[in-house]
Amino acid sequence: MTEAAAKSIREEPRFRGIKQFHNRRAEPAAPILYGEALEYVSKALEPGASGEHAEALEEETARLIGVKHGAAFSSGTAALHMAVRLAAEKIYGSGDCGVGCGNDIFGSRVYGKGGALSGRGVFCSDLTSSAMVNPVLYEGGEPIFIDASPWDWGMDPEALELAFDRYPDVKLVIMAHIYGFPGQVRRVKEICEKHGALLIEDACESFGAAIDGKQTGSFGDYGVLSFGNGQLMTGTGGGMLLTNDSWEDRKVRRPETQTLSSAFGCRDIRWKYGAPLGDAAAGIIRGQMKHLDAHIAKKKAIYERYEEHFSEDMMLLNPIGKGTKPNYRMSCMTVESSIIFKETRSEREYEYQSQHGTAAPMEILDALEAFGIQGRPLWKPMHMQPVFRNCDQITLDGSRREYEKTKQDDFWVRSNESRDIFRNGLCLPSDVRMTEEEQERVIDIVVSCYNRREMDRGLWCAI
Secondary structure (H helix, E strand, O other), X not given: OOHHHHHHHHOOHHHOOOOOOOOOOEOOOOOOOOHHHHHHHHHHOOOOOOXXXXXXXXXXXXXXXXXXXXXXXXXXXXXXXXXXXXXXXXXXXXXXXXXXOXXXXXXXXXXXXXXOOOOOEEEXXXXXXXXXXXXXXXXXXXXXXXOEOOOOOXXXXXXXXXXXXXXXXXXXXXXXXXXXXXXXXXXXXXHHHHOOOEEEEEOOOOOOOEEXXXXXXXXXXXXEEEOOOOOOOOOOOEEEEEEXXXXXXXXXXXXXXXXXXXOOEEEEOOXXXXXXXXXXXXXXXHXXXXXXXXXXXXXXXXXXXXXXXXXXXXEEEOOOOOOEEOOOOXXXXXXXXXXXXXXXXXXXXXXXXXXXXEOOHHHHHHHHHHOOEOOEEOOOOHHHOHHHOOOOEEEOOEEHHHHHHHOOOOOOOOOOHHHHHHHHEEEOOOOOOOOHHHHHHHHHHHHHHOOHHHHHHHHHHHX
């Protein structure tokens, strides 16, 4: 946004009296480094350091989550890739092609080409980031996207049941808890067991969140955590594979997963995967984990202040599922006004029209940007991404492929919760360093986008 455009927005009458952020930019979520982390990093960089922080982090994380083993990786995506590989080998046996063989590593491979999955389908959450789906492509699988539930924004168990009816041969499910709010993973696990499928639980955004007292990341056959930028706990990078299988834990710890020497030099007899977490990054994460409960408390307070000031006839925040305790990583909202907002979006452009009584999501984001505040659109559903448009999506109305064959748009609009949540929603600033005064300013801007001040004044005069 140009300064001229930002100034034009700030000077609109509805934003009169609201001050611009000058000292620092308010962000959705930003990492914090504590003194303990700096001490750990210093020790990790000393001569002769032996990786003690990475090992300690694995033990501490596994104990906190309630699983037997944790294996640290350089990123959440790397940990998820390993989980996909392990699950595929358990289900289908050793793959016909190692990681990256025949194609550029993590590059040109498309679904259905080689790898441990080799053309087989995998049910994946639709409302999530592409980082969750990419490992399926790395292993040659075909993602099939399962619609979101309006009650928690996680994978809809009823849609998953329909997916198994249509694709009974699928034996792997990857479910994500998004923005720190747990989904219906117990029900999803029951459905997986019923159909003989394995479940990978993507808890990258929900570290510290729980369901009926049990930590997310411990419900699936495999759990995955992320310590990347923007996560509740961050080492500016890092991930963790969680499992209760001692053999598989030993398997992923073998240096590059085993090479034997022979008369002709080194001979690879198993697939390689070298993406360990550095000890310095592990030290940063360990230092932050001492403040996990405090971070969650601050995030919860931010969510509750938004909830207190936002009227339900204007907007709704992330829904909280029954029996769940979120970590409130990111407070998000959906526009719920009875007056339909006018907004259109393409891959690169968007356009909206300001109206009394409602606000378009991109209108709110532009207003925040004009005042030096960073918001974000919600995750764009995977079935709407250009790279995945040939993949199927299952909603409560069934398969997208079947729907498109029948061309019934004129008399039947297919349900699509993931799409609707994305189109109506946005991420609000949720940085734990944000002061109450700064958050009040964010709230004033969002509420002013609805022109409610002018409307209320007009109604009062009419009375």
